[in-house]
Amino acid sequence: MAEFKKADSMLEWFDQRLGVVNFAKVMMTEYWIPKNINFLWAMGVLLTVLFTFLLVSGIFLLMYYKPDVNLAFDSVNYTIMQEVSYGWLFRHIHAVGASVVFLIIYIHMFTGIYYGSYKKGREMIWVSGMLLFVLFSAEGFSGYMLPWGQMSYWAAYVITEIFGGIPFIGDELVVWIRGNFYVSDSTLTRFFMLHVLLIPLVIIGTIVFHFYALRFPHVNNEAGEFFDFEEEAEKYLAGNKKESKVVPFWPVFLSKDFLVLGFFMVFFFYLVFFHYGFAMDAINFDKADGLKTPAHIYPEWYFLWSYEVLRGFFFEIAGISGKDLGLIAFGIANVIFFLMPWLDRSPMVKPANQRPYFKYWFWFMMVDLIVLTVYGKLPPTGANAWVGFASSLTFLTLFATLPFITKAEAKKVKEK
Amino acid sequence: MKEFKILAVIIALVGITYYGIEPYAHHVMHPEVAPADFSFKDLKNVDTSLKGNPDNGKVLVEANCIACHSIESAGYPKVMPNADAAASYGVVPPDLSGAGWIYDKNYLANFIYDPVSAMKLQHKYTPESGKQFPMPAYNWMSAQEIMDIVAYFQILAPKAKAGPEAHKNTFEAACGRCHSMKYAGFEATTPVENIKTYMGATPPDLSQYIKSRGEHYLYSFINDPQVLLPGTSMPRTGLNQKAQEEVIAYMEDIGDRKKAERETTGVWVMLYTLVFAIAALLWKRKLGDFSS
Numbered sequence: 001m002a003e004f005k006k007a008d009s010m011l012e013w014f015d016q017r018l019g020v021v022n023f024a025k026v027m028m029t030e031y032w033i034p035k036n037i038n039f040l041w042a043m044g045v046l047l048t049v050l051f052t053f054l055l056v057s058g059i060f061l062l063m064y065y066k067p068d069v070n071l072a073f074d075s076v077n078y079t080i081m082q083e084v085s086y087g088w089l090f091r092h093i094h095a096v097g098a099s100v101v102f103l104i105i106y107i108h109m110f111t112g113i114y115y116g117s118y119k120k121g122r123e124m125i126w127v128s129g130m131l132l133f134v135l136f137s138a139e140g141f142s143g144y145m146l147p148w149g150q151m152s153y154w155a156a157y158v159i160t161e162i163f164g165g166i167p168f169i170g171d172e173l174v175v176w177i178r179g180n181f182y183v184s185d186s187t188l189t190r191f192f193m194l195h196v197l198l199i200p201l202v203i204i205g206t207i208v209f210h211f212y213a214l215r216f217p218h219v220n221n222e223a224g225e226f227f228d229f230e231e232e233a234e235k236y237l238a239g240n241k242k243e244s245k246v247v248p249f250w251p252v253f254l255s256k257d258f259l260v261l262g263f264f265m266v267f268f269f270y271l272v273f274f275h276y277g278f279a280m281d282a283i284n285f286d287k288a289d290g291l292k293t294p295a296h297i298y299p300e301w302y303f304l305w306s307y308e309v310l311r312g313f314f315f316e317i318a319g320i321s322g323k324d325l326g327l328i329a330f331g332i333a334n335v336i337f338f339l340m341p342w343l344d345r346s347p348m349v350k351p352a353n354q355r356p357y358f359k360y361w362f363w364f365m366m367v368d369l370i371v372l373t374v375y376g377k378l379p380p381t382g383a384n385a386w387v388g389f390a391s392s393l394t395f396l397t398l399f400a401t402l403p404f405i406t407k408a409e410a411k412k413v414k415e416k
Numbered sequence: 417m418k419e420f421k422i423l424a425v426i427i428a429l430v431g432i433t434y435y436g437i438e439p440y441a442h443h444v445m446h447p448e449v450a451p452a453d454f455s456f457k458d459l460k461n462v463d464t465s466l467k468g469n470p471d472n473g474k475v476l477v478e479a480n481c482i483a484c485h486s487i488e489s490a491g492y493p494k495v496m497p498n499a500d501a502a503a504s505y506g507v508v509p510p511d512l513s514g515a516g517w518i519y520d521k522n523y524l525a526n527f528i529y530d531p532v533s534a535m536k537l538q539h540k541y542t543p544e545s546g547k548q549f550p551m552p553a554y555n556w557m558s559a560q561e562i563m564d565i566v567a568y569f570q571i572l573a574p575k576a577k578a579g580p581e582a583h584k585n586t587f588e589a590a591c592g593r594c595h596s597m598k599y600a601g602f603e604a605t606t607p608v609e610n611i612k613t614y615m616g617a618t619p620p621d622l623s624q625y626i627k628s629r630g631e632h633y634l635y636s637f638i639n640d641p642q643v644l645l646p647g648t649s650m651p652r653t654g655l656n657q658k659a660q661e662e663v664i665a666y667m668e669d670i671g672d673r674k675k676a677e678r679e680t681t682g683v684w685v686m687l688y689t690l691v692f693a694i695a696a697l698l699w700k701r702k703l704g705d706f707s708s
Contacts, residue, residue, distance in 0.1 A: 038418065038419050039419050039422070039423070077624055078598075078599055081673075082599065082673045082674065086681075088674045088677075089678075092678075103430065107426065251703060252703055255696065255700040255703050256700055258692075258699070258700075259693065259696040259697050259700050261693075261696070262689060262692045262694070262695075262696045262697070263693045265689040265692065266686055266690050268689075269682065269686050269689055270682075270686060272682070272685075273678055273679065273681065273682025273683075273685065274679070274682055278437075280627075282627060282628050282629070282630055283628065284628075285624040285628035286624070286628045296445050301433075301437050304437065366429065370429065370432060370433050370436070373433055373436065374433065374436030374437055374441070377436070377437045377441040378441055378444055379445065
């Protein structure tokens with residue numbers, strides 16, 4: 001064991017045992033962030049805060065929630081919403097937080113795509129981020145089942161049914177996932193376990209990994225410029241703060257993040273208290289009833305685009321049924337974003353508006369995703385079904401052509 | 417400046433998406449319907465301009481109504497316990513104490529004349545169905561006699577005039593024979609097995625209807641259920657505007673109990689976060705290391 005001399009202060013005492021001074025340097029005061037960034041770089045901190053909100057409000061909800069088909073609905077809508085002091089507040093924060101976290105995830109994700117922050121050494125940041133997106137989706141879906149309302153039940157029914165389309169093992173797989181032949185008490189209790197234990201554990205681990213993945217390639221900046229962080233850090237530490245291209249994470253970067261966070265929170269709490277309907281669907285205030293199908297079944301807004309890709313293919317093409325085609329397209333839609341670093345064949349790291357071809361691809365994709373989202377909610381009848389088909393096909397085509405577009409772009413840039 | 421441009425682009429994209437999936441999608445899924453009609457213009461069997469004589473109305477009520485109906489406020493008690501009444505008629509007959517206050521005058525007169533057409537339940541009580549509404553039509557009475565009865569009901573004073581107590585009374589009188597309100601500890605006066613047979617399905621518990629249906633839907637649905645749910649066996653109840661608003665207020669009192677607390681807390685929390693945001697702005701300025 002090392003020789004310990006008597007500490008002169010509490011800080012020193014902890015420093016001797018835990019190395020807190022060095023730890024704070026590495027994590028905070030000498031963790032360098034580029035100076036040339038805008039408020040979109042604050043989304044990571046916003047997401048961390050939102051996740052903390054979800055975790056804390058979730059812990060309070062967990063104290064009163066009852067995972068049982070006979071008790072769940074009233075434990076949420078009566079016990080938590082009406083009897084427990086400020087139980088309604090925890091539920092509102094949890095429900096609105098779950099919805100808004102996806103809004104910020106999408107902004108975070110498309111910021112990454114716009115600025116090319118997924119390539120040239122930043123691949124693992126991107127992949128771990130996409131993994132978080134998938135995990136949050138699973139977390140959102142499993143949590144949505146817990147109030148055991150009509151939408152909880154029918155969303156669970158429709159989504160678990162999707163697995164039935166997998167060849168050979170489909171039917172058995174559906175039963176295995178549900179723990180029964182239909183969505184039932186066993187389905188509710190296992191999704192409860194997933195929602196409060198397994199998925200959050202994996203999410204926390206993946207968040208840590210996501211942060212770690214940032215350490216070596218460093219955060220991208222508004223111009224996509226590569227520079228020597230150590231050199232810039234030395235300039236900063238020597239007092240040339242103006243000249244240096246970096247700022248420390250604490251306090252400078254966080255001072256800006258807190259500013260963004262502050263105004264975001266005003267908006268967030270406005271939604272929590274006064275405009276929460278978008279995150280708490282009216283139909284879910286009817287208790288689950290397996291014998292009564294609601295007139296319109298739709299997922300929460302953040303799943304609408306991929307849901308529309310699923311149902312966009314509604315007729316047989318080349319002997320493959322619409323259902324199977326939809327399932328294949330849905331499968332592709334859920335993994336294709338993982339491949340961004342490899343589908344983008346141009347080595348350029350620049351904001352999309354400075355890339356001659358990619359900028360069109362980016363805005364086409366944005367428009368297409370908005371169309372998919374809106375039509376994912378509308379009833380798929382008449383012309384709507386065809387808009388859904390066209391926008392689903394556009395989605396797949398955009399990804400299929402991305403390697404060629406970016407390859408051509410790289411060639412054009414080289415010739416200049 | 418550049419940051420505000422980026423913010424404007426994000427607000428525009430989010431705004432368009434929001435408009436599409438919320439107001440627009442709801443408009444497509446739930447098209448606007450005819451506005452609520454509290455004068456029940458379609459009912460024209462009784463000349464309601466006639467001035468009724470309450471004294472004569474009392475005589476007519478004693479001769480025609482109290483064999484089945486109680487009028488607690490006028491001293492006519494229940495003929496039999498609820499369970500027996502439900503077994504005899506299918507549904508517990510309403511106490512008429514509040515009839516003159518909660519039902520529209522035109523509706524009430526036309527209901528006495530012919531209940532089934534007033535309730536818009538002709539599709540349920542067809543000759544082929546073999547079903548018969550428990551109350552007979554009083555279409556043999558003169559318009560004057562019917563208006564006398566209406567006038568008598570109108571002079572009976574309600575239990576409470578305004579506030580949560582009135583909301584509760586109106587709800588129980590207007591809806592409580594079929595619908596329960598679990599979150600208020602209230603159970604429908606007609607036993608569940610009777611009402612299920614009578615209606616064809618168990619009428620839903622209304623504890624969360626203010627949330628699952630919303631005020632806008634309820635306002636038009638209660639006024640005329642057939643407009644939003646054609647073929648439903650729920651009758652048009654003929655509530656006047658005041659009574660309907662009291663019923664909806666009660667559904668909100670029970671289904672959204674914390675509304676007042678939510679709205680006051682909300683303002684304080686938003687103010688608090690605004691102070692936080694301003695403090696963060698000042699802190700960032702003080703550090704002053706950012707070029708942008």
